[in-house]
Amino acid sequence: MQGEDLKGEHTEAADRPPAIDLTGIDKSFGAVHANRAIDLRVAKGTIHGIVGENGAGKSTLMSILYGYYQADSGEIRVDGRVVDIQSPDDAIAAGIGMVFQHFMLVEPFTVLENVMLGVEGGMRLAQGAAQARRELQRLERDYALEVDPDAVVGDLPVGLQQRVEILKALYRGAETLILDEPTGVLTPAEADHLFRILRQLRDQGKTVILITHKLREIMAVTDTVSVMRRGEMTATVKTAGTSPEQLAELMVGRRVLLRLDKAPARTGDPMLELNGVSLTDERGVTMLDDVSFTLQAGEIVGIAGVAGNGQSELLEVISGIRRASAGTMRIDGRPVDILHSADAARQRRIRLAHVPEDRHRMGLVTAFEANENTILGYHDDPAFANGLLLDRAGIRGHAVERMEQYDVRPPDSRLKTENFSGGNQQKIVLAREMERAPKVLLVGQPTRGVDIGAIEFIHRQLIAMRDAGAAILVVSVELDEIRSLSDRILVMCDGRIIGERGPEASEQELGLLMTGIAE
């Protein structure tokens, strides 16, 4: 393995014990060996990145460090002392704090109330609160983490909510801070701000462990990076001495094309036309505001935007999951009623296919067998019927064919869908939606939670569909993905399309547009 010789480069920091020192951590879940003899040494006062594909064992390792799981064998040392971490309380006592991808905040509470939650101190709340406020002010001053202590957390933007999470960990005396995929929900500007905070924390002597699958972030902010693959630690290298290509190769175990080769689009007739589409939800909040655009056959149009700016609602209106409050839509020149009824089955009949953003919530019934999911939405197709009953043998045969074609592993159509990995689940959804050669294909987050190897495959499939004449609309929070896939990019902010750019537009330019700063 190429990374082996890079191991043990850490001897230079021998004068100080490492902040975190894991030796021989091993963890199995039944038949699954999640962590194999992991050694990890995180030097004090550094930002240490951990990268790896989905399912490589990063989160398991961090869950062991934070006390959610106990390792089967191995040793954890914090500042040179062996510690026994049985629960998150033990981890906090050892000075380890964790910021989860999905925040653990009580939204109707204020920042101060969230920070002191669980460590209120004494029977009388006011006393603890006064003390917490003083401490909070000190932390904010020391680490440039400004947040109004009396703001209600639910009203804060995600970037600030994340800061509250960091404050919570620091308030509990964290010396080492673990961040799990912290930038997934942030705008590029918010991410930059987060990185500034992390550097500030490092400069004040704190240690930061950053789990991510975004190589760009690793390159931008970390000092050292460890790569995990299939439960093993394959390499630990100095960030300055490596490249994204090398890291990707270490992660996947083979050479990966990070750039997508594609011919220029040959566009045809307009396939999807939206005119003045607006959506106001039950609470009276405007989710979509006068959205108009045209999608032509043979092109991929990307919608860039920070999550929660109307992209999900747009996909739901187009695909017939919810009604719009105003506007018109045409598919292949024919008007489709989007105001009075929402019926996803009708949209499917006129050959609009939809790969939803969240496969667990929407795209799959995970408790179904794989073959049952390969007909979801197409289950009333006479091809799957045998008189009054479902043609189960036919459905299974069809499923196995599709699974082989899309390289779903294992190609076992009777396996429960929840037992496939994320990438394979996504391929099941893609196979189902793409196989009927739709005229319009909506794809939300095509590669969310999918590992690098599968991303390549999915992207190539999308390009092939485009070249076959499909009109494809891609929504993704990954700007890299939008830029490499799209022939045109529409930027959404606050439910409006606020600009159109070519794929050559720079990340900064798109990032500014996404936040609604530049038009």
Add this chain to the structure above:
Amino acid sequence: MTGTTPAPQTPTKARRSARRRGRLPAWIDFGLIPLLNLAAALLVAGLVVLFIGENPLDAVQILVWGALGYGEGIGFTLFYATNFMMTGLAVAVAFHAGLFNIGGEGQAYVGGLGVGLAALALDRFVPWWVTFPVVIAGGALFGAAWAFIPAWLQARRGSHIVITTIMFNFIASALMVYVLVELLTPQGAMQPETRTFETGGQLPELGWLFAAFGLDIGGAPLNITLFVALAACALVYVLIWRTRLGYEIRAVGFNPTAAVYAGISTVKITVIAMLVSGALAGLMALNPVMGEQHRLQIDFVTGAGFIGIAVALMGRAHPVGVVFAAILFGILYQGGAELAFEMPAISRDMIIVIQGLVILFAGALENMFRPGVTRIYNVLTGPGRAPGEAKAGA
């Protein structure tokens, strides 16, 4: 790349995938765990029996003998089991659509009105086999109608079906008292009940069938409703697992958001599933009304609607499981009656305590032994020896 590892992102997801990894073979899931639950219930019940100064082993012996030891006992056991099959199926169908229908009691009661009215209209003019399809339609229709309003309120207005169905049990109870007392009781009768049906409104009993096997079921009112219940089990299996409607019902039950994405109307499926559920509950009325009493009486359901919930839970909402669980509760019902008779210290209320314990362990605490059994199973099979357990690689 098979065998890559699961990567929990958050504690909740971690716990969920831990549960997923703990999949068990069917014989444990559907055999061992229900038996463990039953054993635990009997153990606690045994302690209660011990506490009141009786010998638990004697009690078990009397209970089992009373239910299965002789022809008449078996007849009664199966008669009760027939009731529980119908109400258990009713609850099971609703479960598959993600609905908790605890209104089986009321739906069966009102279903009895449909059965009774059809029987009263026809019994003097035609033989039972002409009345039979009509009373089946009547019971199903009235039961379904009683389930429709809660279903519609749930589907359209989001009124929680647990609340509305339990309220409808009370309304049904009051309604039936009114209908029986004011409208259906013949003039001069002392009891609030209809006149006794003529032979055209009486279902054939099954004594002859058991006699063919040399078993005398004596006075047990076991009748052909048993076959209606077994046929309903088969039909429910076909409906849920073999038809498009069943596919849609399960999709809505497992993941309503995905169902809407697939173009399935959750409103329609919610209403249809509840109508089927109510119809099945309504059919339960055939057994006591036309098979046993041959008249419509106050409170003939006697809790079978509620026992149906336990039957469905214990039978894992599968028709085969429902049949076995219904027989188990039939045994408890019949054997319990025998026990109360034989052991005066064990009153009728004690029997209800024992049944309650079984419901508690089999239904409400259904998952109590699961984590432990899963752990033991994983230790015994060891890593790398559990086929199909490993997560598929990307």
